[in-house]
Amino acid sequence: MEAAIVCHSLVKRYGDITAVDRLDLEVPAGSLFGFLGPNGAGKTTTIRLLTGLSWPTSGRAVVAGLDPARGDIQLRRRISHQDQQSKLYGWMNGRELLEFVGRLFGFRGPDLRSRVDEALEKTGLVEAAGRRVAGYSGGMRQRLNLAQALMNRPQVLFLDEPASSLDPAGRHDILDLLADLRGQVTVFMSSHILEDVEKVCDRVGIIDRGRLVADATMAELQARFAEPVFAIELEPGQAAAEADLIAVLGQSALIGGIGHDGVALRVAVNDASRAGPEILRILATSGVHVARFERLRPSLEDVFLRLVPSQRPRGAHR
């Protein structure tokens, strides 16, 4: 698939501090890319480099076919940016702000009105459209910020923490909206809310201290970081059968150890590809009633914590 965003050894230094360190990245067109990292890891700096608000010290990026460092107006027609830190113009009302953005893109008349109405509708701000932005709650402001980013129907949409201020229902709506963009828009989304990224993103990049430490699909990450452990949960009332099962499993050379987490048996193995079928065969022949059998997969949070240990000092990076 064609890449909408490509970074070649992108470096950004501020004096002695390296905010982005030899970043190599490819984001396929039409995908939802989650960009994760601890505070100061370089997420915002990367987005600024990719949107042309900042320039790399070395290396090169290509976004929607153009180099953001060249300050090309054409690129700015093809992309949008929702910046969590932007306060917007509080003296405008919601509709006025969207009309202002639309006019900056050159939209006029019925086209402008339909785009404004569509953006308000999509972000659930129709009723608040006439209110001054200064009176908006944090969540409403975040919705408006997303609405303005949708005005030009961009090829590439950069989102910085798009749902951090929203309540659960609001987050659900926005994530649904982003999921609907799949295949039409390339979404590059930085977030601290790993659950959101896990829910909507096809691909995840994890950055730490300016360096990309992971770049893969969710399935690839889960497979790579999956522990060789199987969970077996039996239907209730089979204590004796469970004891027999543990005894049989214990005799297999493929099984390294068996524990119990209070709900299910946790069977540690040395070689998951060979042990899986063996365990299934034992379950089939033992006559127990199985409620659940699965290879334990790590959540995105598990992967994140393994790649980015929280004990690391972080003061030196933006």
Added chain:
Amino acid sequence: MRGFAVLLKKEITEQWRTGRLPVVGVIFLLFGLASPVLAKYTPDIVKLAASSIDIHVPTPTIKDAVDQLIKNLNQVGVLTAILLAMGSVAGEKESGTAAFVLVKPVGRFAFLAAKFTGLALTMAAAVLLGGLAAYIYTDLLFAPLSVLGFGAACLVILLGLLEIVAVTFLGSTLVRSSIPAAAIGLVAVVVAGIVSSLPQVGHFTPFGLNELASDLALQQVGTGWDWPVIANAGFVVVAMAAGWLVFRRQEL
């Protein structure tokens, strides 16, 4: 100049909605009204206040009214110019709205030009209001002034104030918050004040234009006014160009 018209409309609307334009207009209007009144009645007030002392106070003239106006508009104008321009660019950088706008298909020159034009129009409207009030009251209390001469004087006063706006605007472009930008403007005012008292070069400063403004209003202008005007206007252009050179590659 891509996006200039949209941005200028936004600037003017912002000046109005945030109350800056009406407030500045009313302040200039009041100072415009007060200037000929003060010039006319200050001698009477002084005589009343010091009735036991024999003080000779000259009879006020139309020149006193014009000079009072120029002095007042300069004082309030300088303060207003700094207050209006200090956050113009720095405030938008600080709040993230500069990045919000400049990630869209808008030229950075258009962004700066719209901001400066918006400030200039606010100052022009204020000087117009103050000048109009002063013209009417000078006519009532002294004698009518030449419309053309007085209009030219107001333009010269405006030029002086735009220089303060321009240098504070340049400061606002250089830094990321309003206070240092205001400090740059204030330092420029102090320097201009010192230089304006020097012979030969004093006329080339914003405050050096005061004498010219007075002469224009009273239709007493002689020769040699062109270079100070050109130099002061050139200073505005240079300050804007410097701001543009800094801002065009500034990271947001």
